[in-house]
Amino acid sequence: MRTIKLILALPVVALLYIGCSKDHNYDNYDAPNSGISGKLIDAETGDSLELRLNAGTVRYRQIDARYPAPVDYDIPLRSNGSFSATNMFAGTYTFVPRDGAFKYPDVNPVNVELRPNEIASVNFKVIPYYRISASINSNASAAANNVTFTYTINKSAANTTDILQEVIFMVGKYARLDETVSGERSQAGLINNWIVTPRATATTTPPILPADPVAGFTGVQRTFTIPLWADTGLPPGTYYFRVGVRTVAVGRYNYSKVIKATIN
Structure with a gap:
């Protein structure tokens, strides 16, 4: 009887092994492999901005029909107005600069397509007060x-x-x-x-x-x-x-x- 029970258990163990194997990630998304970088530029002079570190952000959200209620995220600005973010999923996003000592005359967010294994580059023209x-x-x-x-x-x-x-x-x-x-x-x-x-x-x-x-x-x-x-x-x-x-x-x-x- 012990031999019979052992033989019956072997197929179950095999199925569990296959389901957990690293070579069978059928239910997982690909790891994020895209990103964005850019800078805020003075629209009237072409100069870099002089800001405090993290005193302003570039806000983004992903546009995907599968997610009808997207969540906003913020990328903090560096003191020269530059910003960057990696480990993002490829797809279409909107980006807009905000919360800083500047005006963004365009007002409307910019649509950017992030491609796999690439870092997109986007600059924004803003006006410091x-x-x-x-x-x-x-x-x-x-x-x-x-x-x-x-x-x-x-x-x-x-x-x-x-x-x-x-x-x-x-x-x-x-x-x-x-x-x-x-x-x-x-x-x-x-x-x-x-x-x-x-x-x-x-x-x-x-x-x-x-x-x-x-x-x-x-x-x-x-x-x-x-x-x-x-x-x-x-x-x-x-x-x-x-x-x-x-x-x-x-x-x-x-x-x-x-x-x-x-x-x-």
């Missing part, structure tokens, strides 16, 4: 307490509604510099940044027109001197500096390029 140029004085000295930003904020031609809310000045030890990553300001553990609100005051240089403080603040070269270098907790040396601006409507900053300067 503001563009900032900045520099640090060459004779900057910790002892003289004269570390000064010279900067100009320009409003993009397409920005007709978003109002400038604040300007932020930053200094830090590393080239990655934004309002969340600055230096080691000793007072109350604050990071090394200083915020200026555009408004008409007696100390504004040059004076802002009281009737239109934002219009008076942009398009004009201005200066800002760090009030007391000793408060930064940083000894004389080489550091990184940056200027950022934020609009009323969007809680994201546009930035100048990072400036490397030596403080004597």
